[in-house]
Each structure stands twice: as structure tokens, then as C-alpha cells.
Amino acid sequence: MAITGTRRVDPASPRTANLAAVLRALRAGPLSRTQLAARCGIAKSAVPGLLTELAGRGLVRPAGILPGNGRPSRLVELHGEDAYALALGIEADRLSALVTDLSGRVLAERAETVDVAALGLQRGMDELADLAHRVLPGPPVGVAISVPGLVDSAAAVLRLAPALRWRDAEIAGLMAARLNLPADAIAVDNDANLGALAETAAGAGDLFYLGGGTAVGGGLVSGGAILRGARGFAGEVGHIAVDPSGERCSCGRTGCLETKANLAAVLRAAAPPGDPLHDPALGVEGRVAQLKHRVRQGDQRAATAVHDLGVALGIALSTVVDVLDPDVVVLGGYFAELADWLVEPIRVELAVRPLGHARVVPSRLGLGAPLRGAAHLAAERLFANPTLVEEASV
Secondary structure, three states: OOEOOOOOOOOOOHHHHHHHHHHHHHHHOOEEHHHHHHHHOOOHHHHHHHHHHHHHOOOEEEEEEEOOOOOOEEEEEEOOOOOEEEEEEEEOOEEEEEEEOOOOOEEEEEEEEOOHHHHHHHHHHHHHHHHHHHHOOOOEEEEEEEEOOEEEOOOOEEEEEOOOOEEEEOHHHHHHHHHOOOHHHEEEEEHHHHHHHHHHHOOOOOEEEEEEOOOEEEEEEEOOEEOOOOOOOOOOHHHOEOOOOOOEOOOOOEOEHHHHHOHHHHHHHHOOOOOHHHOHHHHHHHHHHHHHHHHHOOOHHHHHHHHHHHHHHHHHHHHHHHHHOOOEEEEEEHHHHOHHHHHHHHHHHHHOOOOOOOEEEEOOOHHHHHHHHHHHHHHHHHHHOHHHEOOOOO
């Protein structure tokens, strides 16, 4: 599948908008021409031509016959197996890459444990680009990068990531040069926002996503859209005060949620220095698995650390629920792995608040939610403008 290069296509033209509407409608599954016309608000007579063009671009294909008693209707579905969406993830101790096709099917995935802060920005981007080259089967239709920090998503700039020690990093431009892509092919967003997007794509409604890792962040989705705030920094719940007599936070304040709920802090509470639980070589998954095992085995120190984490999350989330009133609070990141012990103390804290009626559930996608959200965002570039893919030569 060839991506358009120098040939300019107007993404705002009525025909491009109609092509995009049809392609988006098929994201939910196969549809007939009549169904497409109704769902997209397009004249039925225009649908065959749109489908012919999308098929010529390799994006749709026949999908059998719609069962029924009347005249049989032919179904159409997404094709796009060669339309690659590339998701890249940056964490303090890991780089990851994921490739999906247009339907969201995972084609390749790879991760490596690395001290990203020690690498620095330029070497870190070199390593991430190398990882991308190793998983990509061909040119991507779009790229999205998940990062733990404050992101100006409109400019695709990481404004601040304390865990990485990066500030005002022009992530999109740096990666575009390394992948030989235009900068506008690359989106950058906060990992919690992307986790929230992934949960919504998987079928959840209005929700607040709380992600835990080396930092703590949140993402709010309402009406299918991420709510970003005036500067794009909405959802930064890591700096809600939960313990006035607690530790000093990197932000300068005392007792922020992040001082209680980042993974390193919980592991310090769960085990003494030098304990294997702190071994970075285990990665996030390995250390969380060890922590879960200890709680199940009745390790009192580990159990207390996890319970105290649940209380701290509940205190912070009570403010979130009072202000934002989400239907659901989704526990993401490593919080999802510990949900068996976190949900109840969170519910107890919410129950004493007058508006604490939100359901609390673990992420269905676990630690991989931000990367799946990034893949969804990367594919959005093509769903917004299907003419980015060239038509096959006749």
C-alpha cells in the first residue's frame, strides 16, 4: 500500500469527507450500501462510487451477503491489512512499539527495558526509532507516541516529563526525521489520555482513566472525545494532595498523590531496601507480579502497602468524581494489575462523599492500554483522510 508523497490532496473536500465517513462507519463492522448511506447521511446513489474508490485504495473489500427475506444486500468491510498504524511508547524504564492494521489487529509488538532518562533525549529517540524500524513491515499511515508527562498535543511537543528529565522536547519532529516521515504524520500524547482513548475504543462510555506507573496521570473522555483543558494538561491528578503530612513532591508541594502512588513509592512501602522486589531488571510487569504474589501469600507489609495505595487513590478520586462526575473510573497501568485489592478501599473512600457513585473497574487492556490507544490515534490519520493512500494503477 503506497502512501501519498508530494501529491497534495484536499482533506477538507466534500468527497474526502464522504470517504472518511464511510470508512469510519465500517470501523464498527461490515455494512451494506443501504446501511452506509443511512449511517453516514449520504445519498444511496453516491455510496457505490465511494466504495469503488476506497477499494481502489485497498481499504475496503466485499464481506458476503446480508441475511434477510428480501433482495440480498452485499456487505462491505474494512480491508486495510497493509495500512500500518505505528504506536510507540516511552516510559522511564522501557521503550515499546506496536503495529496494527486498519481494523486494530496487532501485527507486531516489541519492547525493551532501558534507562531512558540516562540515555537522554537524542539517544532515546534513536533507540525508539530503531525499535520502530524493527517492527514495521512497511511505511505507516500514521504514528502516535505515548509519553509520561505534560504534552502540548496540538504542537506535538512534550513540555515536561520529570521521570524522563525531558523538557520542551519536539518529539514529533525528532521522530519524523528518523523515520523519514512528515512531522504531521506523527501525533504525541500523554499516556493516560491514550489509555482513556483505548478504553473508549474498546466500548466504554464516559470515563475517567487513572494510570499508574513511574508517574500517576489521568485522562477524561466524554462523548467519545478526550477533554484536554485550555493548555492540554487536564487530568493531571498526580498532584492532588492526599496527605498533608506526607513527603515533599517534585512539584514542590507536600503529600501529592504521586508521592504515594507511583510504583517506586509503593514498592518501597512493600519491601525493605535491597529486596529483589526493587530489581529494575524485572521490569514493571515482573515487579508488580512479585508484589501480587506476596499479597496473595499473606505478606503483611506488602498487603498494607497495597491497601494504603487504595486509600490514597480513593481520596484523590473523590475529588475527581465530585468535580467531573464520570460514569466509570478505570484503573489503568499497574493499578489494573492490583485491582483485586484496590477497588474496595477506593469504593469506601468514594462512598462517604455525596457524589461518589461512579463505578470503579480495572482496565480491560491492563498495562498495554496507552500503546493500544496510541495505535488507535495513529490510524485516525487515515480515517480522517483516506486519500492519504494512493489508488492502485489500472
